[in-house]
Amino acid sequence: MSKDADPRPKPATQASRKQWPIPKRRLSWFFADHQRAVSETFKFVSLKLGSSLFVWLLVGIALALPAALRLAQLNFIALDDGWQGRPGLSVYFQVAADSSDIVEVENLLQQNSSTIEVRLTDADQALREFMAASADSESLTTALSTLSANPLPASLQVSVNNQVTIDQLAALRLQLLQKAVVDDVVIEFTWLERLRSLTQLIERLGWILGGLFALGAVLVTAASVRLAIDGRLEELRVLSLVGATRAQIRRPFVYFGVFYGLGGAIVAAMLLAITLTAIETPLTALLGSYDLPVQVRGFDLLFLGSLLLVGLVLGVMGALLAVRQRIRGAQEAVN
DSSP: TTTTTOOOOOOHHHHTTTTTTOOOOOHHHHHHHHHHHHHHHHHHHHHHEEEEHHHHHHHHHHHHHHHHHHHHHHHHHHHHHTTTHHHHHHHHEEEOOOOHHHHHHHHHHHHHHEEEEEEEOHHHHHHHHHHHHHHTTTHHHHHHHHHHSSOOOOOEEEEOTTTTOHHHHHHHHHHHHTTTTTEEEETTTHHHHHHHHHHHHHHHHHHHHHHHHHHHHHHHHHHHHHHHHHHHHHHHHHHHTTTTHHHHHHHHHHHHHHHHHHHHHHHHHHHHHHHHHHHHHHHHHHHHHTTTOOOOOOOOOHHHHHHHHHHHHHHHHHHHHHHHHHHHHHHHOOO
């Protein structure tokens, strides 16, 4: 053998690159190549099942937390809708207030153009309702029965129309508090305002945490795909020598990203389902205690589809991030 002879394989020329098998029917070649990539993905996963499940879990947790915030936001919006149409005031009188003074305040409220309904609860009725609600507490019932006088005041429940703003209710509250017989006025609409503020906070927090955890999911997927590429660098160099295109070389690793992203989304959906099952009954009971006919909302097919789509996109992004540098490095080493 001549001293100048180089035993290493020479890079593929333009002619030799055409030797890569390309069927005449491009559509059948397209599906065959993707089938090969999917087959390689499942083969790799079966050999690295433990590490694949671990990546699934990490991506699933990263997706579950922002998804949980989104579900919380949707439930708060549903709670907001459940409260709309019922803004109003609760007027509590002094215990010693005369019935004539109470009727005067009631007539004043009925003459207000914003008032829809005014309902009077006298002191005796308030005591009966309180005793019925406290029937399970024997000590409290006994203590109330020993009192010589009714400690509960009369009250008015005022419903107003939806066009009334919180500022108008606050002005009406100040007007009522000027009455000597009025002890306190509670604006029911303030709970709705607080709920809306909390909903906006959760929405902003969801966007921030969603971006951070999405970045984490992309980096986890990229690191996992990079490890798979590093274990097959020699094989990739051989494929490049025989004329495989960059798309053909990187396609199996893109499917790795698809697999990790979809798997992580499925794990996230399972975590959300377990959490919702655990909290649905006590949370529904809590809302019912406040006379709120709102049930805890789970995720429907649209939410699940969106979660799978986000997982798919993040997985592909992570895979492309990994193969961009590694595949280019392998081909440059050959050339």
